[in-house]
Amino acid sequence: MPVLVSPSQVLDAFLRPSVLLEFALLAAVLGLAALAVRLLNGWRGDKAVAEGSIWFGDHLIDGVLFPLLALALAYLCKRVLVASGSPVAVFAVVVPVLLSLALIRLSVRVLSAAFPASSVMRLVERSISWLAWGAVVLWLTGVLPVLLDGLDDIRWKIGSHPVSLRTLLEGTLSAGFLLMLALWVSAALESRLLRGATGEQLSLRKAAANVLRAGLLFIGLLISLSAVGIDLTALSVLGGALGVGIGFGLQKLAANYVSGFVILAERSVRIGDIVRVAEHEGRITDITTRYTVIRAQTGREAIVPNEMLITGIVENLTLADPKLLVTTQVGVGYDTDVEALRPKIDAVVRAVERVLPDPAPSTLLSGFGASGLDLTVCFWIGDPANGQGNVRSAVNLALLALLRREGVDIPYPQQVVHQAPEPVAPPRA
Secondary structure (H helix, E strand, O other), X not given: OOOOOOHHHHHHHHOOOOHHHHHHHHHHHHHHHXXXXXXXXXXXXXXXXHOOEOOOEOOOOOOOHHHHHHHXXXXXXXXXXXXXXXXXXXXXXXXXXXXXXXXXXXHHHHHHHHOOOOOHHHHHHHHHHHHHHHHHHHHHOOHHHHHHHHXXXXXXXXXXXXXXXXXXXXXHHHXXXXXXXXXXXXXXXXXXXXXXXXXXXHHHHHHHHHHHXXXXXXXXXXXXXXXXXXXXXXXXXXXXXXXXXXXXXXXXHHHHXXXXXXXXXXXXXXXXXXXXXXXXXXXXEEEOOOEEEEEOOOOOEEEEEHHHHHHOOEEEOOOOOOOEEEEEEEEEOOOOOHHHXXXXXXXXXXXXXXXXXXXXXXXXXXXXXXXXXXXXXXXXXXXXXXXXXXXXXHHHHHHHHHHHHHOOOOOOOOOOOOOOOOOOOOOOO
8 A cells, every 4th residue: 555645745735825725625525525415315305314324324414425425526636636736735634534434434324224222333333433543544644554564574374375464454354344335235125125014024024134134244254254365165164063063052043043034934923913922922023033022011022032933832813813802891780681781781882992893792691600690791903902901991981881870780799608506505414
């Protein structure tokens, strides 16, 4: 990596009057880049900013597009100035700074889109920023080429391939850049696949997105290993060792990953379904390649390994039909005219919000209790995701008002106590 302009030349150029022209060109470059980003975002619509896209960011200039456009325009101005014989001072500093800024924006945006809930990504983003700005400082001071030449002299062999520390460093940076691009492409494609999808489509597209990301990362990993200088033929030995490890220590993890793809492909459970797995009941909010998230009505989320959904019994309340039967019980006195009361109960329950008219509510005489007659009221709802306890409470309140209005006796628990007779004392002699 040759040094195009030495630090002394840059300092001398900053003292010349032509530096004012460079500052004016720099202001024009930044203004044109910002205007182009704003126009492109207006052509795409305001959704780009609302979604915090990788290209446009949250405020247009904090995405990847702005530093890339500014870098291209600044490099063009630098080449024009060099071709005209003018000394270059400002753009000798601006070009590497914009390049570093573009790399930082790219890494931060891609990692945030690929791992939105990871706390480790903040540390990774800061590390990348420090490395990028440090490389800019070393480049501007002329230390970086000397340092790279020194790293090139440190060599050793991996098998039959000679490797230098400089080659390893540049290969690692290239590998990280390729993996970043793979994450970027997979995140963009996943966002397009999942946009506007619901129900079965959401599950299928989620499976396709998981397969796509795994495939892109695998290809990026192979290219990255090749860039570092690792012979890919050695991966056959690594693959055999990995297979043995999976067969013994990682069989549960592998089973969960395989089960995740099977669930997404079979669509036996889908995102949005109401399921009951062991003691966990709730709505499925996410299906990953390793686990499934079940959110209960209380707001608590259970992370269930995918293997349990394959090998265990899963009760899917909304697999074929979102309609769900809900029941409640009420007791009335033995002297109540049940045949005349049942149609009134059905009519009152049918008028409750969220209760479906078809199938119609029904009232059954379910038993003869110790205190009165036990009636079971059955009704159907079409939105179980909105909860069952609230609609059952509304039905109970409507039943209570009906029974009070009709003067129907709601019996209290009763118990009959039998008192044993006192023993008769035997007559005295």
